[in-house]
Amino acid sequence: MLLKSYKKNIFRPECNPSFQSLHCIAHLDQDVSEVLPYLKSVLGGFDYLKDPPAVTFRGYGKLITIHPREIAVNALKDEEEAHKILEWLKREINEAWEKRGEIEPRCEGAPKPKLLEILKLLPKTNCRECGEPTCMVFAAKIAEGAKGPEDCPHLEKENGMKLQEYMEPFHLVV
Helix, strand or coil: CCCCCEEEEEECCCCCCCCCCEEEEEEECCCCHHHHHHHHHHHCCCEEEECCEEEEEEECCEEEEECCCEEEEEEECCHHHHHHHHHHHHHHHHHHHHCHHHCCCCCCCCCCCCHHHHHHHCCCCCCCCCCCCCHHHHHHHHHHCCCCHHHCCCCCHHHHHHHHHHHHHHCCCC
């Protein structure tokens, strides 16, 4: 077992304390840098940094970054959701470490969704009913994995399906 324990810090972003979502930083008691290329392969991370090592991917509709000694998760509903995601990551880290002999490590990034492609499918009403000030900001949240097509109340069903299809290669479906 590589990762045995962590301590989590859950907080609202300092730049906007009125945000409803929470962020979480888990401080790892063990260094997981050696497993990161294997996690990239297993979890389909879209960003991989070699120095300092880190992998970023989407899981549970969240943007997650794993560093050697910490894990950052955005847009959480509550502490229970943070715990669920961190325990899932702990299992994934340990399983990837145990099976590293069977996994081809990857150290390259993957393509990222294009904001304009997402925006083309949105209604462009800037209605704010999704909680964002503009459809462009909403598109950025979709690209980050913090929002999904279902969060737009005015998105036509056909465009919602097209957006879901467009985003599939960029998301880990959990």
